[in-house]
Amino acid sequence: xxxxxxxxxxxxxxxxxxxxxxxxxxxxxxxxxxxxxxxxxxxxxxxxxxxxxxxxxxxxxxxxxxxxxxxxxxxxxxxxxxxxxxxxxxxxxxxxxxxxxxxxxxxxxxxxxxxxxxxxxxxxxxxxxxxxxxxxxxxxxxxxxxxxxxxxxxxxxxxxxxxxxxxxxxxxxxxxxxxxxxxxxxxxxxxxxxxxxxxxxxxxxxxxxxxxxxxxxxxxxxxxxxxxxxxxxxxxxxxxxxxxxxxxxxxxxxxxxxxxxxxxxxxxxxxx
Numbered sequence: 001x002x003x004x005x006x007x008x009x010x011x012x013x014x015x016x017x018x019x020x021x022x023x024x025x026x027x028x029x030x031x032x033x034x035x036x037x038x039x040x041x042x043x044x045x046x047x048x049x050x051x052x053x054x055x056x057x058x059x060x061x062x063x064x065x066x067x068x069x070x071x072x073x074x075x076x077x078x079x080x081x082x083x084x085x086x087x088x089x090x091x092x093x094x095x096x097x098x099x100x101x102x103x104x105x106x107x108x109x110x111x112x113x114x115x116x117x118x119x120x121x122x123x124x125x126x127x128x129x130x131x132x133x134x135x136x137x138x139x140x141x142x143x144x145x146x147x148x149x150x151x152x153x154x155x156x157x158x159x160x161x162x163x164x165x166x167x168x169x170x171x172x173x174x175x176x177x178x179x180x181x182x183x184x185x186x187x188x189x190x191x192x193x194x195x196x197x198x199x200x201x202x203x204x205x206x207x208x209x210x211x212x213x214x215x216x217x218x219x220x221x222x223x224x225x226x227x228x229x230x231x232x233x234x235x236x237x238x239x240x241x242x243x244x245x246x247x248x249x250x251x252x253x254x255x256x257x258x259x260x261x262x263x264x265x266x267x268x269x270x271x272x
Contacts, residue, residue: 011171014042019178024202027186029062031155035182036066043168045157046137056150058089088130095127098152101144110172112141114163139163143172145180155179194238194250201251203230208247 007015018038025034031050040048050064092098096116101107113122119138122128137158147153155172157164196204199220206216213231217224231243238246 007167007171007174011042011167014038015171015175015178018042018175019182022179022182023185023205024198026198027189028064029190030064030186031179031183032186033066035179036064036155039155039157040066040068042171043141043157043164045159045164047158049156049158050154051156052147052151052153054150055152058085061151091127091130095125097140097142098127107144107146108176110141110143110169110176112164112169113139136160141168141172143176143179145176145183153183192250196234196237196250200230200234200237203227204234204243204247204251207231207243208251 018035021034021038022032025032030052036048036050045068047065047067049066050062052061053059054061097111097113100109100111100116117125122138135158137160139159139162140156141164142154142156145153145155157168202220203216206219211219213224213227216222216227220227234246234250235241238249240246240249
């Protein structure tokens with residue numbers, strides 16, 4: 001896919017798939033891995049990263065990276081001991097892309113490093129010189145997600161060879177509210193008292209939207225008897241006997257993207 005120009009139909013299908021896969025994937029410890037995987041396909045890059053920081057307390061909370069080639073890394077740094085991070089935070093405070101929201105009150109715009117610095121100016125930034133010890137990415141674009149005061153939550157994309165274009169910015173700006181909804185959905189599922197398998201969640205999500213067993217069978221490419229068996233398991237685990245009540249217990253948030261269920265046909269994930 002090109003990095004500039006308007007979004008194409010294939011791009012729009014990818015936007016929907018990012019959200020649909022995220023709602024179906026295991027919630028994990030932060031953003032569902034399927035989201036980062038799909039984003040890596042939507043926006044070609046060296047790495048895509050989800051992170052959250054306590055900016056006021058000057059400590060990273062979580063960092064989750066999907067790197068080029070499929071390597072997956074997750075680091076939880078809730079309490080960093082024995083490390084002097086004062087230089088990192090002091091230099092970060094002078095880096096315009098990362099202070100933009102605080103300075104302007106705009107916490108929703110998708111931004112690139114190149115919106116603030118030319119390539120030559122970036123190389124002279126103390127913060128960039130500091131982090132370039134660890135990686136050589138020259139280009140970045142990041143999507144800020146809503147969070148509490150004094151914190152930063154975002155999805156960031158990194159490249160070493162070429163800048164991100166307006167097509168990338170437009171796609172991510174459209175996705176931003178839905179990425180936030182996927183994150184909230186994953187967080188609620190992590191803390192839910194009712195645990196369902198991925199396939200059971202898929203079945204229940206569709207059932208809650210009014211699909212019949214036959215329709216669910218066609219969408220998921222499974223038999224109607226298998227759908228009924230999944231529903232029996234769901235009722236047993238939730239302790240209720242109606243689809244609406246089961247959804248209220250096990251799916252506390254609605255599916256947040258129009259058309260998402262129809263794209264279940266495109267999923268290659270096997271049933272649990």
